Each structure stands twice: as C-alpha cells, then as structure tokens.
Amino acid sequence: MALDTDITRRRALLAGGGTLAFGGGVAYLASRPDSNSSDETYIPETSNRSDETTGFGAELAGRPIAGDLDAPIDVYYWTDYLCPFCARFEAETLPRLGREYVDAGTVQFVLLxxxxxxxxxxxxxxxxxxxxxxxxxxxxxxxWNWHHRVFERQSDAESNSDWATADAFATITDETTDVPLADVEACREERSQDIQDSIQGDLALGQSAGIQGTPGFVIYNREADAAGRIVGAQPYDNFADAIEQVRNA
Structure with missing residues (x-):
C-alpha cells in the first residue's frame, strides 16, 4: 500500500488543501488483519495532564494523554467507544505503536x-x-485499563451499539481497579453538560482536518508545523511510515 509523500503544513491541512492522507486512500481494512497484531492491552508507561492548546489547535485540557509532553510528534486520535474499527485499532495496532513510539518518547498520543x-x-x-x-x-x-475494558466489552457484544448503556458503563467502571464509581458518577452529574460542550471543539477540529469518522488520526510535527492524516484502522506499518515521514519533514 503506497504512501503519499507530500507533507502539508498545519494551515493547509486545516484549510482542506494539500492534505496528506496516508494509506493510499483506503479508509478501512475490514477484512485484512495486521500481521503484526498481538491482541494485547497497551498501558502507556507515562500518562499526563496538560492545559496546553497545541500548535495544531488541539485543546488538551481534560483529554487523556499517553507519553512524554515534550515528545516531538503529536498523534491525535479521534475515537468513539461504539466504533468497531476503533476496537480493531486498539487490539491490533495500538500495542506495538505504543511500545515503539509512545513509550520510546517519540510520540505524545492524545485521545480526542x-x-x-x-x-x-x-x-x-x-x-x-x-x-x-x-x-x-x-x-x-x-x-487506560478502563478504556480498554470498554472496547473489550464492545468486541464481546452481539451488537455494535445495543450494549452501550449507563448500566454497562457503570459496571465496567465499578469493576476496574482504582476507578471509584461514586466519584465518576458525581462528575457525570455535575459536569456532563460542560463536558459535552467541550467535545464540540474536538469534533470541529477533527472535521476541519478532514476527519469524517472514526478512527481518525492526525500526526503533527510541532517544530516543523507539518501534519498528515490517517483514516481508519490501518496496520502498524502504515502508522510507522507516516510518523517517520512527518518526523523528518
């Protein structure tokens, strides 16, 4: 699967012009598994909070971040817990991507x-x-344990969406070690509308970068202000090639 080699500036990507869509325009690999997949759970060695708005325009406040805040490359990952292709990415690609780029200090991985x-x-x-x-x-x-348990629950369900209920999420939360259900419920009760309002910013940023569904990714070189987009549950090699192209821009 050939990769486009033109790296666009952040401004061009957000304007919809000159975009780099890695993976030869193939959005989803619904029938070809990644030969390097391991079906393991990835727990990052380092996770961080940040209140930064990055050069790409991603507002990091309240967003889960894996990796070193000083990493030269950002990977923004737009996801939906009801998305089967996201579950596939989590199981087949993320573990190796996390080990070789996030834990190695090259990539800051931001969940949006x-x-x-x-x-x-x-x-x-x-x-x-x-x-x-x-x-x-x-x-x-x-x-991250909670996050992966949700995707595992989705994968075990007979339907991609019917499983997702308040009771199901409460059960997953209650059964995840070190995640106090009462505190999470209090957050939901007190902050739900504010959180939903903030999510509109994540949606708008993704859409302006050409993300039309999930999973969607933007790889961003902070110093060079260079960016590229990946759409779908692409295999590890496509991510590795894309990261290296943006890293060397």
Whole structure:
C-alpha cells in the first residue's frame, strides 16, 4: 500500500488543501488483519495532564494523554467507544505503536472524542473524560485499563451499539481497579453538560482536518508545523511510515 509523500503544513491541512492522507486512500481494512497484531492491552508507561492548546489547535485540557509532553510528534486520535474499527485499532495496532513510539518518547498520543456511531456515543465519552478526570493525577494507568475494558466489552457484544448503556458503563467502571464509581458518577452529574460542550471543539477540529469518522488520526510535527492524516484502522506499518515521514519533514 503506497504512501503519499507530500507533507502539508498545519494551515493547509486545516484549510482542506494539500492534505496528506496516508494509506493510499483506503479508509478501512475490514477484512485484512495486521500481521503484526498481538491482541494485547497497551498501558502507556507515562500518562499526563496538560492545559496546553497545541500548535495544531488541539485543546488538551481534560483529554487523556499517553507519553512524554515534550515528545516531538503529536498523534491525535479521534475515537468513539461504539466504533468497531476503533476496537480493531486498539487490539491490533495500538500495542506495538505504543511500545515503539509512545513509550520510546517519540510520540505524545492524545485521545480526542468523536462521538458519531450511536445514541450512547456522547454519553460514553462523558464517562471516559470523567474517569480520566478522577484518576489522572494519582492512578492514570487505571484510566487506560478502563478504556480498554470498554472496547473489550464492545468486541464481546452481539451488537455494535445495543450494549452501550449507563448500566454497562457503570459496571465496567465499578469493576476496574482504582476507578471509584461514586466519584465518576458525581462528575457525570455535575459536569456532563460542560463536558459535552467541550467535545464540540474536538469534533470541529477533527472535521476541519478532514476527519469524517472514526478512527481518525492526525500526526503533527510541532517544530516543523507539518501534519498528515490517517483514516481508519490501518496496520502498524502504515502508522510507522507516516510518523517517520512527518518526523523528518
């Protein structure tokens, strides 16, 4: 699968012109698994909070971040817990990507909400951001355990959307070590509307960068102000090639 070699500036990407869409325009690999997949759970070695608005325009306040805040490359990951292709990325590509780029200090990996699949997509993202808010300072690994348990629950379900209910998310939260359900519920009760309002900014940024569904990714070189876009559950090699192209821009 050939990769385009033209790296665009951030401004061009957000303006919709000259965009770099890695992966030869193939959006989803629904029938070809990644030969390097391991079906393991990835828990980052380092997680951080940040209140920064990055050069790309991503507002990081309240958003889960894996990796070193000083990493030269940002990977923005727009996701939806009801998205089956996101579950595929999480199982097949993220573990190796995390080990070789995030834990190595090359990539700061930022999870951004893009609720677009079902009626509970937005509420699922409120759960996610409340869990992060509750545990990020003391036990950030608990957030990633929770995050992966949600995708595992989706993968085990007979339907891609019917499984997603308040009861299901409460059960996952209650069963995840170091994630206090009462505190997460309090966050949902007190901050749900504010969180939903903030998610509109994530949606707008993704859409301005050409992200029309999930999973969607932008790879951004902070120093060079260079960026590229990946659409869909691409295999590890496509991500590695894209990161290196943007890194060397």
């Amino acid at each position: 909400p893009y609720p677009n699949i079902g009626s509970y997509s937005m509420e699922a993202m409120v759960w996610s951001l409340c869990v992060w808010d509750v545990v990020a300072d003391e036990t950030p690994a608990a957030y």
